[in-house]
Amino acid sequence: MPKPPTSHDVARAAGVSQAAVSYALTGRGTLSAATREHVLRVAESMGYRPNLAARSMRTRRSGRLAVVTGATLSSKVLTGAAEVAEAAGYATETHAIDGTVEHRTARVRDLAASRQYEGILTLVPVLSDELDTPASSEDGTPVVAEATFDEQMRSLGTLADARPIEEFVATLAARGWHRFVHVAGSSQYASGRARRDAYIATVERLATESGVTSLGVFGGAWTGEAGRSAMHDLPDDAPPVAVIAGNDVVAAGVLRGAAERGWTVPDDLVVTGWDDAEIGAFMSPSLTTVAVDFPEAGRNAMRRLITRLRGEAGPGTGAPIHRIVWRESTGG
Amino acid sequence: MPKPPTSHDVARAAGVSQAAVSYALTGRGTLSAATREHVLRVAESMGYRPNLAARSMRTRRSGRLAVVTGATLSSKVLTGAAEVAEAAGYATETHAIDGTVEHRTARVRDLAASRQYEGILTLVPVLSDELDTPASSEDGTPVVAEATFDEQMRSLGTLADARPIEEFVATLAARGWHRFVHVAGSSQYASGRARRDAYIATVERLATESGVTSLGVFGGAWTGEAGRSAMHDLPDDAPPVAVIAGNDVVAAGVLRGAAERGWTVPDDLVVTGWDDAEIGAFMSPSLTTVAVDFPEAGRNAMRRLITRLRGEAGPGTGAPIHRIVWRESTGG
DNA sequence: CTGAAAGCGCTTACAG
DNA sequence: CTGAAAGCGCTTACAG
Numbered sequence: 095m096p097k098p099p100t101s102h103d104v105a106r107a108a109g110v111s112q113a114a115v116s117y118a119l120t121g122r123g124t125l126s127a128a129t130r131e132h133v134l135r136v137a138e139s140m141g142y143r144p145n146l147a148a149r150s151m152r153t154r155r156s157g158r159l160a161v162v163t164g165a166t167l168s169s170k171v172l173t174g175a176a177e178v179a180e181a182a183g184y185a186t187e188t189h190a191i192d193g194t195v196e197h198r199t200a201r202v203r204d205l206a207a208s209r210q211y212e213g214i215l216t217l218v219p220v221l222s223d224e225l226d227t228p229a230s231s232e233d234g235t236p237v238v239a240e241a242t243f244d245e246q247m248r249s250l251g252t253l254a255d256a257r258p259i260e261e262f263v264a265t266l267a268a269r270g271w272h273r274f275v276h277v278a279g280s281s282q283y284a285s286g287r288a289r290r291d292a293y294i295a296t297v298e299r300l301a302t303e304s305g306v307t308s309l310g311v312f313g314g315a316w317t318g319e320a321g322r323s324a325m326h327d328l329p330d331d332a333p334p335v336a337v338i339a340g341n342d343v344v345a346a347g348v349l350r351g352a353a354e355r356g357w358t359v360p361d362d363l364v365v366t367g368w369d370d371a372e373i374g375a376f377m378s379p380s381l382t383t384v385a386v387d388f389p390e391a392g393r394n395a396m397r398r399l400i401t402r403l404r405g406e407a408g409p410g411t412g413a414p415i416h417r418i419v420w421r422e423s424t425g426g
Numbered sequence: 427m428p429k430p431p432t433s434h435d436v437a438r439a440a441g442v443s444q445a446a447v448s449y450a451l452t453g454r455g456t457l458s459a460a461t462r463e464h465v466l467r468v469a470e471s472m473g474y475r476p477n478l479a480a481r482s483m484r485t486r487r488s489g490r491l492a493v494v495t496g497a498t499l500s501s502k503v504l505t506g507a508a509e510v511a512e513a514a515g516y517a518t519e520t521h522a523i524d525g526t527v528e529h530r531t532a533r534v535r536d537l538a539a540s541r542q543y544e545g546i547l548t549l550v551p552v553l554s555d556e557l558d559t560p561a562s563s564e565d566g567t568p569v570v571a572e573a574t575f576d577e578q579m580r581s582l583g584t585l586a587d588a589r590p591i592e593e594f595v596a597t598l599a600a601r602g603w604h605r606f607v608h609v610a611g612s613s614q615y616a617s618g619r620a621r622r623d624a625y626i627a628t629v630e631r632l633a634t635e636s637g638v639t640s641l642g643v644f645g646g647a648w649t650g651e652a653g654r655s656a657m658h659d660l661p662d663d664a665p666p667v668a669v670i671a672g673n674d675v676v677a678a679g680v681l682r683g684a685a686e687r688g689w690t691v692p693d694d695l696v697v698t699g700w701d702d703a704e705i706g707a708f709m710s711p712s713l714t715t716v717a718v719d720f721p722e723a724g725r726n727a728m729r730r731l732i733t734r735l736r737g738e739a740g741p742g743t744g745a746p747i748h749r750i751v752w753r754e755s756t757g758g
Numbered sequence: 759c760t761g762a763a764a765g766c767g768c769t770t771a772c773a774g
Numbered sequence: 775c776t777g778a779a780a781g782c783g784c785t786t787a788c789a790g
Contacts, residue, residue, distance in 0.1 A: 444768085477766085
């Protein structure tokens with residue numbers, strides 16, 4: 095059982111002090127280039143790996159960030175978030191949390207209180223008011239929530255979400271669709287609220303301009319059933335109507351419900367989704383949707399946390415992460 | 427800046443030694459019930475949280491496990507895996523790794539060499555031969571790979587995968603379908619190989635029994651395009667034919683391709699998927715599929731790792747994680 | 759430019 | 775049943 099070498103072992107082998115080894119590895123302190131080179135080579139040859147627990151204890155920095163996810167999140171978001179964290183020198187630890195909002199919030203608070211992490215990024219909705227405790231601000235662990243219940247709707251994700259909705263409505267209106275319906279996703283999610291609000295605002299704005307009217311906002315869950323039952327709740331004379339669905343799953347339900355009502359797509363009804371689910375491209379009709387750059391969304395969220403950790407100003411705008419894909423469900 | 431209390435602080439406040447605090451918290455050592463109670467209460471009131479880095483350094487146990495995932499994995503698997511780990515007293519750290527097999531394998535080896543983890547569970551394919559180095563076995567970090575390139579096809583997941591395929595083929599054969607096609611998923615994944623092999627074996631077994639024949643194995647990727655082009659590769663006189671697709675995305679492609687060939691479902695052709703993707707239930711026709719209990723799959727995988735860490739015998743069978751959902755794409 | 763020494767916060771034999 | 779002391783492996787003022 096060959097115990098892993100310590101910095102002390104490396105120092106002895108290299109004929110220098112333990113401090114020199116530390117300096118060589120961290121790049122701190124003052125060391126001649128030759129000494130540094132030599133130490134690094136010896137460390138390499140011995141397969142030396144610094145004991146991170148010891149380093150963490152001494153520096154009082156864990157170098158770890160927690161990412162909180164729910165069960166429904168695309169793991170591509172995590173990939174992106176982890177990538178940015180790694181580039182900034184942090185390891186990420188993922189905590190999948192389900193249950194009620196209160197439960198999730200309590201868990202995040204526990205995470206913050208554990209002081210194991212230098213920062214926490216939560217990608218599931220939490221009650222941000224509850225997190226503004228000493229432990230999570232001032233002297234505590236910074237928590238950045240990407241999808242919160244607070245009313246700070248001016249977050250990057252929220253603003254970005256409005257764009258495709260506007261484009262959907264405006265483009266379809268220009269093509270002659272005047273009656274619109276929104277089947278919203280869960281209002282617990284910032285994205286659900288943002289898309290709903292964007293829909294309402296856009297329809298209102300285009301009311302006089304283009305004669306657009308809304309038959310209402312339905313749904314309130316990211317499920318196919320929400321889309322399907324919304325179709326059944328519409329009056330018989332609803333068509334011709336354009337349906338802006340909260341996401342692809344909801345849109346699939348809309349297509350199903352419309353077929354059950356005897357409405358044909360894209361003659362009586364057109365529908366848009368969101369997420370660019372792989373299956374959508376192969377449905378009949380194929381689904382018009384918003385391709386989301388999930389890794390980039392994850393990167394953006396993590397950049398916000400890193401920025402905050404460094405005490406820098408607000409996050410940059412980041413790359414645009416949305417791209418509309420027009421397909422058969424809107425007549426191409 | 428109120429520095430977090432240490433065990434020493436708690437000891438002083440409780441009027442006991444630092445060791446007593448440690449004993450009270452870990453449950454080790456010998457301590458009177460009264461003393462333990464008292465210490466615990468004081469610790470609680472001070473908001474004491476043991477410094478995990480210090481504990482880890484002293485015990486030489488990090489209490490952390492690494493879970494390696496790819497970008498395509500359902501995060502529900504992670505939820506399940508994390509749950510089991512937590513119950514066993516471990517924290518899990520997720521590493522999303524993409525790129526080639528060689529790249530992924532190298533990253534996993536790095537993870538093992540870092541000695542930060544007590545065990546590693548990889549849910550993406552790696553070259554298991556390459557991992558059988560000292561660092562990852564004997565004295566090193568145990569690595570459990572759920573989807574490997576090795577030929578140990580007898581893993582739990584693999585065996586479990588065969589069942590639904592058998593049931594699909596046998597049930598459809600009993601309903602009068604005699605010509606079968608398989609559109610396989612990626613052969614890089616144990617599940618892809620297992621389903622393909624199960625298909626071949628079942629068709630062979632039922633050849634004489636029920637007059638079943640196979641028109642071949644197509645595909646080789648978890649994409650809709652694989653399904654679609656498989657349909658275009660079939661001869662005109664293929665129908666009536668039953669298509670066993672590698673998963674729901676592939677099955678959606680099959681439906682699309684079949685429609686393009688002018689074949690109607692479920693008259694000329696029936697198709698089965700796998701994964702119970704949410705959208706599948708709302709497609710027209712709705713998709714027959716295999717509902718996979720992803721959290722349970724994650725739990726099973728993690729149980730294998732925990733079992734190995736404890737040096738116990740092979741894993742128990744675990745709960746069945748597959749359930750066939752018959753829908754319109756097979757005529758109900 | 760380099761080295762000796764202290765100390766991060768915990769656990770655990772060991773002595774009482 | 776309890777406490778004093780050592781030590782896990784590292785980093786960092788500080789003295790040379």
